[in-house]
Amino acid sequence: MLKAVYADRAVFNCDDLYxxxxxxxxxxxxxxxxxxxxxxxxxxxISYGNSALEPSRLFAQSDSVEQxxxxxxxxxxxxxxxxxxxxxxxxxxxIGYLVLLKIALDKSDTKGV
Numbered sequence: 001m002l003k004a005v006y007a008d009r010a011v012f013n014c015d016d017l018y019x020x021x022x023x024x025x026x027x028x029x030x031x032x033x034x035x036x037x038x039x040x041x042x043x044x045x046i047s048y049g050n051s052a053l054e055p056s057r058l059f060a061q062s063d064s065v066e067q068x069x070x071x072x073x074x075x076x077x078x079x080x081x082x083x084x085x086x087x088x089x090x091x092x093x094x095i096g097y098l099v100l101l102k103i104a105l106d107k108s109d110t111k112g113v
Contacts, residue, residue, distance in 0.1 A: 005017050018031065037095060037099065041096050052064065052097075053100060063108070068101045071097050072098065
């Protein structure tokens with residue numbers, strides 16, 4: 001659950017976060033990049049369904065946390081070995097998988113990685 005940005009507010013408000021971001025030297029860039037990532041993750045979730053957080057387990061039997069860790073390992077190996085595929089953005093994909101891992105961990109009893 002998002003917490004209010006300012007202490008005198010009861011609930012989170014995007015406009016408050018935007019105002020708060022103007023106080024940080026890179027605030028706008030941080031906010032803009034996070035919004036881009038949210039938009040990408042939402043679009044992928046619409047296209048692919050909720051497969052990252054609710055895997056079908058047709059072949060792999062591990063839970064969503066373990067499956068996300070494998071995807072993260074794959075992305076880290078591509079970055080380390082500089083073996084990305086044309087058209088892929090491994091850094092953005094890695095950040096997206098880390099966000100999904102946080103969501104999966106928040107939903108599970110597992111704390112940390």
